[in-house]
Amino acid sequence: MLLLLLLTNAFVLLPWAGAGRIIGGREAEAHSRPYMAYLEVKNKTNSTVCGGFLIRPDAVLSAAHCVDMKGTVKVTVILGAHNVRKQEQSQQKIPVVKKVIHPEYSRKDLKNDIVLLKLKEKANITKNVQCISIAENHECVRAGDLCTVSGWGWTSKKKVLSDVLMEVDLEVQNEEMCEELSSKYQRQSMICVGEEDSKTLAAPGDSGGPLVCNxxxxxxxxxxxxxxxxxxxxxxxxxxxxxxxxxxxxxxRKSISCSPSSD
Structure with a gap:
């Protein structure tokens, strides 16, 4: 259900594809998650899609691996969408003019998997397009916390992508679970989410989407x-x-408000 990374006919299957897939969720109420962003990512030969989220009218946060492609990479962000296969009046389609990948991002083990995208123009803040606050440096989630993930990724293991925004509730797990499963897991910069071998999870096409808690x-x-x-x-x-x-x-350097414009 969620979008980790959409790979179709001409797409290249990357090593991390398939992680974070959301299977067994539900359709989100239309425009109930106005911070969600749908990312179209292309280079000369390949295309993928990912999720992301608006944290400021001019900035979207996503996963670095979503834009980790060779050559010139073009990213377009669609905001205000529920059904990405329709041209909804609520949608705003804005090109990305700058991609800031964390300097210590590792393609091999996906450490520091984060990218900040600067939009060509500020999004128009409406009831269907809004920012979401991000966790501050001192804030953390704990094992047992119930959070939500949303996206347009696979809706089943048959690799069927969703036209509409889907969501699923996932529980934060003890760090030990992921540490036992992977030596690459890092407590400081990663969160372990979802029960082991659960039937509800995040999926390709959902990469870059937010884990929302409180x-x-x-x-x-x-x-x-x-x-x-x-x-x-x-x-x-x-x-x-x-x-x-x-x-x-x-x-x-100027303060940019996430409040609706007055015009």
Missing amino acids: EKAHGIVSHGCGGRLSPDVFTRISHFEPWIRKKLKGFS
């Missing part, structure tokens, strides 16, 4: 753990919050 984005859909469908590994936003704030200042 109305804040605490994680980013990254990859599966130890080659399994679940649990999933999410990038821990609180660990990267200082880096995010620093880079946002580079986008614009």
Whole structure:
């Protein structure tokens, strides 16, 4: 159900594809998650889709592996969508003019899997397009916390993508579970989410989408753990919050409000 990374006919299957898939969720109420972003990512030969989320009118947060392609990579963000196969009046389609991948991102093991995308123009904040707050440096989720992930990824293991936004509730797990399954798991910068071998999980096409706990984005859909469908590994936003704030200042030194415009 969620979108980790959509790969169709001409797409290249990358090593991390298949992680973070959401199977067994439900259709989200239309426009109930106005911060969600649908990412179309292309280079000269390949195309993928991912999820993301609006954290400022000019900035979207996603997973670095979503834009990790050779050559010139073009990213387009669609905001305000429920059904991505329709031209809904609520949709805003905005090109990305700058991609800031974390300097210590690792393609091999997906450490520091985070990217900040600068939009060509500020999004028009409406009831269907809004920002979401991100976890601050001192905030963290704990084992047992119930969070929600949403996206347009696979709705089944048959690799069928969803036209409409889907969502699923997932439980934060003890760190030990992911540590036992993968030696690459890092507590400081990752979150272990979803029961082992669960039938509800995040899926290809959902990569880059947010893990929302108590109305804040605490994680980013990254990859599966130890080659399994679940649990999933999410990038821990609180660990990267200082880096995010620093880079946002580079986008614009002026304070940019997420309130609806007055015009």
